[in-house]
Amino acid sequence: VFGQLGAHPRALYVAASLLVILGLMPGLPLFPFFALAAGMAGLGYIIPLRHNRALAAAEALKTQEKANKVEEEKNSVKASLVTAEIELLIGKQLSTRLMVAHQELVFRMSKMRKKFAQQYGFVVPEVRVADDFAIPPKSYQIKVHGTVVAEYQMRVGEIMVLLGTRGVPDIPG
DSSP: OHHHHHHOHHHHHHHHHHHHHHHHSTTSOHHHHHHHHHHHHHHHHHHHHHHHHHHHHHHHHHHHHHHHHHHHHHHSHHHHTOOOSEEEEEOHHHHHHHTTTHHHHHHHHHHHHHHHHHHHSOOOOOEEEEEOTTSOTTEEEEEETTEEEEEEEOOTTOOOOOOOSSOOOOOOO
16 A cells, blocks of 8 residues: 555645645644644655655666676676687788778778688688787788787788789789
């Protein structure tokens, strides 16, 4: 019963006003009706305040739990061990040249992945291209699941070529 009364504070205010009207009628006791009316009006005021505070506390607790969960996932060992399936890490000097044409490189790689999937029926995972200052400046590494499977250091005068559908370019040497 109290839960139903507390759910609708308007009903408590209406009951309080009716008790005041009854208290003003001649021949009925004034003090008991006014006391009951004050009690009803007080309950109508206090119950929604407590309900709102409880909702705010629950919301704050839920937000705190979400923040803690995100922080745990962020700091967990499992999250730090997640690596891209295939990575192309580029040294400092190569990155200054390749990152200018980064969009073209990514576009070409996606076209090569698509062509490979059409020809051989095997989908190659997406390749993440990033510069890495830990490797020598003129070198690049290819990693699969964080393990280096290929690396090469460019020498002075060498040119790196990606062949696509176009013919072989005329390269001296």
